[in-house]
Amino acid sequence: MSIVHPFLKACCMMDLPISLKWWINFLLCALLFGVSFGEVRYVLPEEMKKGSVIGNVALDLGLQVSELQARRARIVAEGTSQLCELDTASGNLLISQRIDREELCAQANICILQFQLLLEDPLQAFSLVLDITDINDNSPEFTTGDVKLDLVESTVVGRRFPLESAHDPDLGINSIRAYKLSNNDHFVLEMSTQINGNTYPELVLKKQLDREAEATHLLEINGIDGGNPVRSGTAFIRINVLDANDNVPIFSQRVYKASVPENSAIGTLITTLNATDLDEGVYGEITYSFSHLSDKMGGIIEVSPLTGEVRVAGVIDYEEASSHELGVQAKDGGGQASHCKLVIDVIDLNDNKPVIEIKSASANIAEVAKPGTMVALINIYDMDTGSSGRVTCSIPDNVPFKLESEVKNYYMLVTDGVLDREFQPEYNITVTATDSGSPSLSSVKVIIVMVNDANDNPPTFKHSQYNANILENLPVGTFVMKLEAQDSDDGINAKILYHISKDTNSEVSSFLTINPDTGELFTSRLFDYEQSAHFQIKVTAQDGGDPQLSTTCTINVFIQDQNDNAPVILYPVQTSGFIAEDVVPIEAPRGYLVTKVVAVDADSGHNAWLSYRIIKASQSNLFMADLHTGEIRTLRTFMEEDESKHTLVVLVTDNGRESLSATATVSITFGDGLPVLSELYEFADESQDNDNITLYLIIALSTVSFLFLLLISGVLYFNLCQRSYVYRSNTSSLPVFPTTYCTSTLTDFSRCGTLLREDRFDPFMTTGSWRGDFRFASNTDTDTLKKRSAAYQKSTLRHLSAERPSLKVRAGPTNPCYVIK
Structure with missing residues (x-):
């Protein structure tokens, strides 16, 4: 439910004139709205059903319901689970989850949950505070459901016996308000107050005990809260009456003081209690225990019942409590007990890291910001004390x-130099806080600062000049090219618009249009190559900055x-009804030039190359047209049976992809x-010359x-020589064989020719003759060769036979001719 301001309710109920009441209502409502703008507080009880309505956020914040969906509204929790949701x-x-005040806030007096209503488009945040009130959903509960006491019958009337308090997680009126003891004749219940203000029940003996009359007393104690309906918890007290116990335990000190470092390991000895009993x-036999141990200390400190x-x-944790005051009880076997105080001081250690809180931060800063401009306000503190x-x-x-x-403890993060977004658009600034403890602890938080752009960079083209080729006769609006300029700025400063520069000739500027957003150029008229083959324009790229x-x-x-x-046919002139006649001598030889078809084409390049051919003739084998020149010549000499008049149709075609043509008669x-x-x-001569050229x-x-x-x-031969595949020898050392001597390894060519014996040389080739190693000898050298020693000839023939064993002698005619196989 939402809180309704009392003044607003009062102003609506005033019995005043309508106009005056309206103005007062308006002023009070405006005042209330001004005070509470930006934060809405809802007070609601715990344990509401899932889906219950807490309040109408749109109405309380003055928003239109349609805005919530349009601006993508959502609820963001701060440090807690998502307990509520936005419709x-x-x-x-x-309510989206169960809300249990005791689970969320333990026994804190105020239970506040903080949420944010976040509107994303545009970004806006509102604070929502849920004040969770307590309901009586927990019953009081005793730690021990069965309390046993042993009392001697000689116990003095008026003796007080402290009891454990019942625990109720609820607060205020819903917590424990009273204790009730069952009816009996010997005991009454009274409340006592500790030093810290907490109350606890005590059992007081009001009538002398008599073991012989009643050895056991069973009492019932009820803890009752103040809720509606009332809840209660019950425990039983069993009292055994013993024989007389003359002495009670006595502590060596009324107050024990001790200290312990925070975060000490479990089991660390703090102090030892000492009580004696003369019985x-x-x-x-003495047992030690804590009396009236608070919930906060439960499970943190323990005492050994036997050793103390x-x-x-x-x-x-020192930060939770720097000292603890505990009540200690020493109880003998007869039920007699005495009490003392135990004060434990907690020694602070450097166990808390510094806390970094960003109180105010600007996520964006202009790149033209002057040095000293504040970016963030930082609060830094440490829960430890002293140097820590x-x-x-x-x-x-x-x-x-x-x-x-x-x-x-407050620091300002300010600029300390010139910022340049194009050099670095974003800074992740790591803030490090370090304490002076030993060892020191530190915390780190990163502040992200975005540098906002300023228009300090002009657009730039990749090239200062561009070439564009456009075919003539293309339709208006044909895409020509796309220009693209780059601007290193950001946002509107980098938004580039393109336009034809004013420096361009006004007539030329009308030839093309440009898309101002994309830089795409389009034709705005039909182009004719024959009228204009080249022009120049200038395009300006302008950003959206200021200036x-x-x-x-x-x-x-x-x-x-x-x-x-x-x-277009220039000659012969083609007019309707009249065609000029060309006269050729009847004795004209083959290849005689009769006339020439002259044509021109307004196009250029390949499109203007013309070719000529006869497509129709009154006599097919008499004339020809030169393909390139258009000259018409005779194919043969004229004969008597040829007609005296001839009509030719010459087709003239250009060299375009889709050729165009004209005919000449x-x-x-x-x-x-x-x-x-x-x-x-x-x-004719040229034809003969052409034939000669071909030959x-x-x-x-x-x-x-x-x-x-x-x-x-030759190249292959020399390569083989270099690799020693061919046997070479100095010609001066080659043997010379006479014509009358030829072994099986030699080939004789002396009688294979047609020359007379006296007119030829007798060739003798070695077994390696195919490699070119040979010498020629004449008949006059035969006797000289025969005179060489047999040893030399045998050595030479042996060497040659070893190198070329594959040569064989083939039987030949009378004049032997030996051939290599």
């Missing part, structure tokens, strides 16, 4: 920021020709007696091929 359709804040036997040693049983609580703060040296402190920055580039536009013009008449001009039949080309190609093959053979 964006109605604006209601609903013997069971009456002299007080030890650490849980986590001791002294904290120093620092940031890295490599950032253009520094820390300044004018108030203790605006711009840059300009030049575009050279070249118009490319298309085959859009058909050939040529009329030719034979003239008798006309002279034959030699210069008009040079075609020369064939001969030259064959020669080059032969030389190429010869070169390859």
Whole structure:
């Protein structure tokens, strides 16, 4: 439920004139709205059902319900689980999980849950505070359900026996309000107060005990809370009446003082209690225990019942409590007990890291911000004391920021240099807080600072000049090219718009249009290559900053020709009803020039290359048209049976991808007696010359091929020589054989030729003759060779036979001719 301001309710109930009441209501409501703007507090009881409505956030914050969905509203918890949710359709804040005040806030007097209503588009946050009130959902409960007491019958009337308090997690009126003891004749119940203000029940003896009359007393004690309906808890007290116990235990000190470092290990000895009892036997056996141990100390400190040693049983934290005061009871076997105080001081250790809280931070800073501009306000503190609580703060040296402190524990993060977003658009500033403890502890928090852009960079083109090629006759709106400029700024400062520069000639600027957002160029008119083949425009790129920055580039536009013009016949003149006649001598030889078709094409390049051919003739084998020149010549000499008049249709085509053509009609008449001009039949000689040229080309190609093959053979030969695959020998050392002597390893060519014996040399080739190692000898040397020693000839033949064993002698004719196999 939401809190309703009492003044608002009062102003609505005042019995005043309508106009005056309206103005008072308006002023009070405006005052209330101004005070509570930005935070809404809801007070609700714990244990509400899931789906229950807490309040209408939209109404309480003055928002339209439609805004919640449009702006993507959501509830964000701070440090707790998501206990509530937002119904964006109605604006209601609903319970999404069970809310148990005792689980969330233990026994704190105030239970506050903090939430944020976050609207994302645009970003806006509202604080929602849930004040959870207690309901009586817990019954009082005794730690021990059965309390046993042993009392001697001689116990003095009025003796008080402290009892354990019942525990109720609820607070205020819902917590324990009273204790009730069952009816009996010997005991009454009274309340006592500790030093810290907590109350506990005590059992008081009001009538002398008599073991012989009643040895056992069973009492019932009830702890009752103040809730509605009332809840209670019960425990039983069993009292055994013993024989007289004259002495009670006596502590050596009324107050024990001890100290223990925080975070000491479980089992650490704090102090040892000592009590004595003069009785013997069971009456002299002492047990130690804590009396009235608070919930906070339960499980942290324990005492040994037999030895009195007080030890650490849980986590001791100085920051929660710097000292503890405990009541200690020493009880003998007869039920007699005495009490003392135990004061434990907790020694602070450096166990808490410094806390870094960002009180205020600007996530964005302009790159033109002056040095000293504050970026964040930081609060740093340490829960420890002394030197352990002294904290120093620092940031890295490599950032253009520094820390300044004018108030203790508060630091300002300010700029300490010139920022450049293009160099570094974002800074992750690590704030380190270190205390002076031993060992020192430190905490780290990162502050992210975004550098906002300033328009300090103009757009830039990749090139200062661009070339564009456009085909003529393309339709208006044809894409030409895309220009792209880069701007290292960000956001609106980098938003580039393109336009034709004012420096461009006004007539030329109308040839193209440009998309201002994308930089795409389009044609705005039809282009004709024959009228204009090139023009130049300038394009300016301008950013959206303030002041605006711009840059300009030049575009050279070249118009490319298309085959859009058909050939035009200049000669013979083609007029309707009349065609000029060309006269040719009847004695004209083959190849005689009769006339020439002259045509032109307005296109250029390949599109203007013309070719001519006859597509129709009155006599097919009489005339021909040159493919490239359009000259019409005779194919043969004229004969008597040929007609005297001929009509030719010549097709003239250009060389475009889709060729265009025109036709020329040529009329030719034979003239008798006309002279034959030699210069008009040079075609025949040229034809002969062309035939000769063809023959020369064939001969030259064959020669080059032969030389190429010869070169390859030579290269292979020399490579084989270098690799020792070919046997070479100095020609001076080669043996010379006479013509009349030939062994099985030699080949004789002396009688294979047709020359006379006296007109030839007798060749003798060694077994390696295919490699070119040979010498020739004449007949006159035969006798000299025969005179050589047999040893030399045998050595030579043996060497040759070993190198070439594959040579054989084949039987030949009368004049022997030996051939290598």
